[in-house]
Amino acid sequence: MDGITTIIFDLDGTLYCSKPLADEIHRVAVDGLSQQLGMSTAETDARLAAAKSTLAGSSSGEVTLSAACQELGGDIRQLHYYLAEQVVPEPFLTVDSRVIAMLGRLKADYALYIYTNNNRRLADRIMRAIGVDEFFAGIFSVEDFWRSKPDRLALAKLFAAIGAEPAECLFVGDRFDVDLRLPEEHGSRVLLTKTIEELLSLEKLCQKEID
Numbered sequence: 001m002d003g004i005t006t007i008i009f010d011l012d013g014t015l016y017c018s019k020p021l022a023d024e025i026h027r028v029a030v031d032g033l034s035q036q037l038g039m040s041t042a043e044t045d046a047r048l049a050a051a052k053s054t055l056a057g058s059s060s061g062e063v064t065l066s067a068a069c070q071e072l073g074g075d076i077r078q079l080h081y082y083l084a085e086q087v088v089p090e091p092f093l094t095v096d097s098r099v100i101a102m103l104g105r106l107k108a109d110y111a112l113y114i115y116t117n118n119n120r121r122l123a124d125r126i127m128r129a130i131g132v133d134e135f136f137a138g139i140f141s142v143e144d145f146w147r148s149k150p151d152r153l154a155l156a157k158l159f160a161a162i163g164a165e166p167a168e169c170l171f172v173g174d175r176f177d178v179d180l181r182l183p184e185e186h187g188s189r190v191l192l193t194k195t196i197e198e199l200l201s202l203e204k205l206c207q208k209e210i211d
């Protein structure tokens with residue numbers, strides 16, 4: 001791809017898709033937050049949903065769990081420690097050999113990174129379970145900046161850490177507002193992928209521009 005040296009992937013919903021795992025993370029997050037806030041899980045779930053719709057109305061659309069947690073007065077560090085301890089991702093995940101093969105080929109031509117709002121422990125377990133842990137030059141998780149996507153300062157620090165100009169980077173993610181809007185504003189290329197089939201189209205995009 002013209003001038004692109006670096007591809008930065010979101011993890012959850014991008015390199016794998018599992019609604020049951022997303023539901024389990026949500027269930028554990030509600031459980032952890034209910035303990036922090038001293039409320040029942042039903043009330044916490046309702047307040048989380050209300051916080052998400054309030055935030056969605058005042059911002060650019062999709063709202064992250066971290067943002068909704070902070071809106072409720074919760075502590076995102078504590079939330080992530082709880083998620084890291086309580087979520088068991090492996091039963092929800094399988095290896096997709098097409099994704100592994102694609103990353104293996106892309107790694108020959110591009111520096112590959114992960115930039116996720118997930119915590120490092122869960123991200124590592126998920127990456128091992130889907131078989132993609134060996135392809136990345138670096139992983140940026142929520143602990144790196146404790147500023148979840150989308151965040152300008154965290155993004156600036158990421159560009160500095162990988163030593164790449166925004167125009168050299170392609171960001172791949174499943175939520176435009178969370179993963180892609182800010183990088184695009186900075187002049188990066190972006191690719192929205194909501195399914196594994198769409199993720200696999202990344203390679204064709206790269207090839208088409210080389211041809």
Ligand SMILES: [Mg+2]
Pocket residue numbers: 010011012013014173174175
């Ligand atoms: Mg995602």
